[in-house]
Amino acid sequence: MQYYDITIIGAGPAGASLARSLGGEYRVLLVDKRALDKEPSNHIKNCGGLIAPDAQRALASFGISLPKSVLDSPQSFAFETVDCDNDIVQTYQRHYINVDRERFDRWLVSLCDDKVEMLFSTRYRESIKIEEGYKVTLLEKGVKKEITTSIIVGADGANSRVKRELLGVQKYPLKRYISIQEWFPNDDNINQFVAIFDEEISDFYSWIIPKEEGVIFGSAIEEGKNATTLHNLQKTKLKKYGYNFSNPYKRAGAFILRPLSNKEICLGKGSVALIGEASGFISPTSAEGISYAMLSGTMLAESLLEDKENFQALYLDKSKVLKQNITKKMLKYPLIYNKNIRKIVLKQGLGAIKNV
Ligand SMILES: Cc1cc2nc3c(=O)[nH]c(=O)nc-3n(C[C@H](O)[C@H](O)[C@H](O)COP(=O)(O)OP(=O)(O)OC[C@H]3O[C@@H](n4cnc5c(N)ncnc54)[C@H](O)[C@@H]3O)c2cc1C
Structure with missing residues (x-):
């Protein structure tokens, strides 16, 4: 049975950053159920693909720059806020980089040292505690494979199996949202990013993100509510603001865990560590998670080194x-x-862009 010092479950921004920052120092295995070594992938990470200023700062601190191949279009500097509760619309200048999330993840993985072993299209099943660490069962393209590892890292996102299984976190202390994203042809040529606030739909928010291949409309709805009905209702209400979405050609769902206090972050215990969204790191106001994922992965690597x-x-x-x-x-x-409070802020229009 093959032995590894560190086994990382999940090769999203958290797992890939940990593997990259460890260099060739330890015997490292990076596992992901996605086919990150070939296109198209069997699973797609459901994400808006906006690299926020915090994530840009993180990349700058690692000394790495984004290659042209991961960029999507348009690269917009206008961010519209639609406040359905107060019927106010304002546009602000914001600096997000629009990327293709699959290409971005593949690129991060490609930065890892050659000594990092990678198993893609491979699902993590379970671990059993043994004297030297853990015996880990994986399913590689449906075929059972066992390895042993000294340390196991859960970088497997909001629905982390590692966290549930090895840390006994069965219930989610963080508030859980169902996020639905739909892709539409961009017939109206939408070219700005949009955030929509509407208490009737959610106590979080919805968004519009134009991409090269179309436009995404997404929403995050509290678990327990009828997410599909509310998502559709938001689309109907948006017609008033000039946004018409019908006949999606793609639809995807995902969980978002929203920390309402930093006490809800769980970093692991003993020889099990959690990074990225598996640990609960994500912005409670915008659901921006790529910066937290890359930074927590890098911080764990520094600690291990x-x-x-x-x-x-x-x-x-x-x-x-x-x-x-x-x-x-x-x-x-x-x-x-x-x-x-939002009504006062938006009405004041401080920092808003005026049409000239
Ligand atoms: C709809 C939506 C839109 C978002 N938009 C943005 C945005 O625009 N900008 C932003 O900064 N953040 C955004 N986020 C948040 C962001 O996507 C996450 O916070 C970020 O991806 C977390 O990175 P991670 O590496 O921790 O986890 P993930 O990116 O979720 O990666 C986890 C990896 O683990 C793998 N995995 C999971 N389970 C297993 C298993 N059992 N076996 C093997 N592999 C497994 C998955 O395939 C995946 O590759 C969005 C989230 C959602 C849901």
């Missing part, structure tokens, strides 16, 4: 800054999500 025996304490310390960041975002919460 510094002292493999004591890595959990180091990781806890290094990632404090990410928890503080979530607390700061929580302070902005009423400005965005309290409709009365």
